[in-house]
Amino acid sequence: MSIETISLSGRKKEVSNKKMSFWESLYLVAIVKGLLITIRHLFKRKVTIKYPDQTRELSPVYRGQHMLMRDEEGRERCTACGLCALSCPAEAITMKAEERKPEEKHLYREEKYASIYEINMLRCIFCGLCEEACPKQAIYLTKSRVMVKPSSDREDFIYGKEKLVMPLDMAIKNTQMKTAN
Amino acid sequence: MKVTIDGQEINVEPGTTILQAARMIGGESVPPAMCYYSKLKGSGGKCRCCLVEVSKGSEADPRPMPKLMASCVTGVMDGMEVKSITSERVLDARKSVTEFLLINHPLDCPICDQAGECDLQNLSFKHGSAKTRYIEERRTFEPENIGDKIQLHMNRCILCYRCVMTADQLTDNRVHGVVNRGDHAQISTCISKAIDNEFSGNMIDVCPVGALTDKTFRFKQRVWFNKPFNAHRDCDKCCGKTTLWMFGNEIQRVTARKDQYHEVEEFICNECRFDHKDVNDWVIEGPRKFEKDSVINQNNYTREIEPVKIDTEKNILLGRDKDRKKISMPAVPLKEKEEKVYKEGNV
Numbered sequence: 001m002s003i004e005t006i007s008l009s010g011r012k013k014e015v016s017n018k019k020m021s022f023w024e025s026l027y028l029v030a031i032v033k034g035l036l037i038t039i040r041h042l043f044k045r046k047v048t049i050k051y052p053d054q055t056r057e058l059s060p061v062y063r064g065q066h067m068l069m070r071d072e073e074g075r076e077r078c079t080a081c082g083l084c085a086l087s088c089p090a091e092a093i094t095m096k097a098e099e100r101k102p103e104e105k106h107l108y109r110e111e112k113y114a115s116i117y118e119i120n121m122l123r124c125i126f127c128g129l130c131e132e133a134c135p136k137q138a139i140y141l142t143k144s145r146v147m148v149k150p151s152s153d154r155e156d157f158i159y160g161k162e163k164l165v166m167p168l169d170m171a172i173k174n175t176q177m178k179t180a181n
Numbered sequence: 182m183k184v185t186i187d188g189q190e191i192n193v194e195p196g197t198t199i200l201q202a203a204r205m206i207g208g209e210s211v212p213p214a215m216c217y218y219s220k221l222k223g224s225g226g227k228c229r230c231c232l233v234e235v236s237k238g239s240e241a242d243p244r245p246m247p248k249l250m251a252s253c254v255t256g257v258m259d260g261m262e263v264k265s266i267t268s269e270r271v272l273d274a275r276k277s278v279t280e281f282l283l284i285n286h287p288l289d290c291p292i293c294d295q296a297g298e299c300d301l302q303n304l305s306f307k308h309g310s311a312k313t314r315y316i317e318e319r320r321t322f323e324p325e326n327i328g329d330k331i332q333l334h335m336n337r338c339i340l341c342y343r344c345v346m347t348a349d350q351l352t353d354n355r356v357h358g359v360v361n362r363g364d365h366a367q368i369s370t371c372i373s374k375a376i377d378n379e380f381s382g383n384m385i386d387v388c389p390v391g392a393l394t395d396k397t398f399r400f401k402q403r404v405w406f407n408k409p410f411n412a413h414r415d416c417d418k419c420c421g422k423t424t425l426w427m428f429g430n431e432i433q434r435v436t437a438r439k440d441q442y443h444e445v446e447e448f449i450c451n452e453c454r455f456d457h458k459d460v461n462d463w464v465i466e467g468p469r470k471f472e473k474d475s476v477i478n479q480n481n482y483t484r485e486i487e488p489v490k491i492d493t494e495k496n497i498l499l500g501r502d503k504d505r506k507k508i509s510m511p512a513v514p515l516k517e518k519e520e521k522v523y524k525e526g527n528v
Contacts, residue, residue, distance in 0.1 A: 081291030082403035086479060094509055097400040112292045112400050118509055135291050155508050 063128045063141035065148075066119055068164045070171040071109055072178065077138035080114035084130035084139055092123035093130060110136075117164060121148045121157040182259040186210050186233075187267050199252035199263055200231055204442065210265040211442075213275070213304050215282070215389050216341035217253035218444055224346050225253035228282065228339065230304060232274045237262035249274050272308070279309040285320040286390070287336050294332075295391030297404040297476045300443055301339065322367055327357075328377070330396055330455050331385060335367050338392035344368065344384040351448060352378040368392070379418060382454040386437050386445045397455055398426075398434040405476045407433060409469040414462055418450040424469050429519070432458045441472065 023029065049056060069077050080097035098115035100108045107113075126147070130139050148157065182195055186203050187210040193202045201219070203211045212233055217225035225231075231253045235246040240260030249271060252263070265271060283305060290296040322335035340359070345368070348357040356378070360369050384393045407426035414421045426434040435454050437445035457463065471477045491498060499505065505524060507515055515523055 079291045080400075081296070082406060083291070086403075086405060086476075096510070096513065097402075099400050110289070110292050116510060116512055120509055154504070158508050 058143065058145075062143055063126045063131075064144040065142050065146060066124075066130070066159070066164055067140050067142050067166050068117065068161070069138055069140055070166045070168070072175045073106070074168055074171045074175070075107060075109040076113060076165060077109055077136045078114045078117065079108075079110040079112050079136055079138070080117070081135065083133040083135060087129045087133035089127060089129065090123040090125050092120045092125075094118045094120075114161070117161050119159045119164065121159055122154065182257055182261075184257045184261045184263065186263045187265050193257055195257075197257050198225075199233060199235075199250070199255050199257055199261075200225075202257055203233075203252065203263075203265065210267075212252050212265055213300075213307070214253055214442070215300055215304065215339060216343060218343050218346070218387060219442075220444060220448070221343060221346040221387070222350060224341075224343060226251050228341055229278045230275065230282075232271055232278065234264040234268040234271050235261060236264050236268075275308045276310070279305050280314070282339050283309060283313070284315050285336075286339065287319060289337075293334075293337065293391035294394045294399060294404075295337075295388075298443070299391060300389035320364060325369065327369075328396075330382065330451065332394045332396040332399055333368065334392050334394070335369075337390050338368055339390055340366055340368075341389055343387045343389065344393055347384050347387050348378070348381065351380040351383060354378075357381075357384070379450050379452075380448060382451045383437065383445065383448045385454075386439065386448075389443070395434055395436075395454075397458075401433050402426075402428055405479045407477075409471070409477065411438065411466040411469050412463040413466065414453065414457065414464060416450060416453050419453060420447045420449065421453060422447055423449055423453055423463075425463060425465065430460060430516075432460060432463075438469070 071077055080095050082095065082097075085091075085093040085095060094116070095114045095118070096116040097112050100111055100113055104113075126141065128141050131141050151157065182197075183190060183192055184199070184202050185191075186199070186206055189206050189210070191202055191206055193205065200212060200214060200217060212231035214225070215228035215230045217228075217231065229251060231251055232249040233252045233255075235250050235255070237243050238246055238261065239258030241258075243260075252265075282301060286301065290299070290302060293299070296302060319336070325333055325335065327333045342359065345355075345358050348355045358369070359366055361367055382395075385395050388394075404426070407428055410425045410427055412423055412425045414423075422438060423435050424438050425432050426436065435449075435457065437447060437449045439445055502524075507523065
């Protein structure tokens, strides 16, 4: 076998300038063949859905927007231990730790807290390693369908604590739910 | 004298302890040590981490020793045979000792500044179990202020006495010791007096856990985000050889150089440790190397990376000038020097 005709994939076809026969030049056979494929697909299962009315079910491992959790008393769980930033393969997380003052005991759970906590959403790949690394169960990737809102400014994609920390009323509601049960 | 540790023979001087002999051999069979410190006289024998099995006492008396021996205080005999990691009993004992040490040790590694270079963390990673069986309340102490340079967390202390020996042997008048007994024993500067000795900062380096930490470095950075560099300066009080823990161009912490057993090579004075946080004060020798599996090596590059030069339009390579601004951490502004580098795009 010569190098010109060898085909590792087995799909190589020789192109030729062969003259078409009379039946071939009518294209009738080819048109019927093509139509048959189209008609066959009418009876097959549809692969698309009617999007705004229907939505697809989320996978059980779906990972959406991050959230920094609060505990039952509404205090922030994060202690700025830096393990999320260490595990982050995209290096999207930065933080700065601060010591808790005695009058802030109702705000932060531990002696140390994150005064700045930022996730660069342009870098984040939503792999969920931060959630896995967190020893305090502080950072979670929620099931929120909204991942990152579109914007034209790069600054808008740096999510600080004001966007990441769980809203206080949500924490209150969670605690009420827990005590009710 | 000839000793055999885990099947490896070595000839040592009389008077050497089993631990020192094992360290001469090196490798896996070196028992862990939490309280023994080769630079401090009289240290060792307290934590029981270094227990080994002596399967043959000596050539003259080949009977095995009935109990496991603390290798840091047991001297070698001629013809002694020692089992360290090859003995099931030793591994079991180490596991139990680790569990005992962790009974009162709080699980606050995420907060602790020692995390990442902590001996107890390494020990429990290797020999400890992931779960605790202890249901009683842990022993806690009132926080005590022992000065503006050193932070004492008595809850984390494992009572190894290393710091007391440092204070005893390095400084002339000791203001720091252990008060009370048994479960209530605690480290304290007697009468809560601030430690203002020239070499008192070495207690931080000597502490195997996070009980004594640098107050000037408190919560500044996790150790694995720092880049350690060997550096020296002319100091009339000590050798001046230190490790600088840098973050960017900022010196965040200065410590003595620690060897593979996390013991300082040479003690340094407080002036070097606390007062010289400017890069111009130091002659930087190069990056400090750590064990391969140390968390400190995480994300560290040992050499400076030169920007690659490509001949093309500036906007293609560096983007528009107006886009080149600091978008992360706006609350921490760049220093003037850093801003210039940033504007040029060589970051």
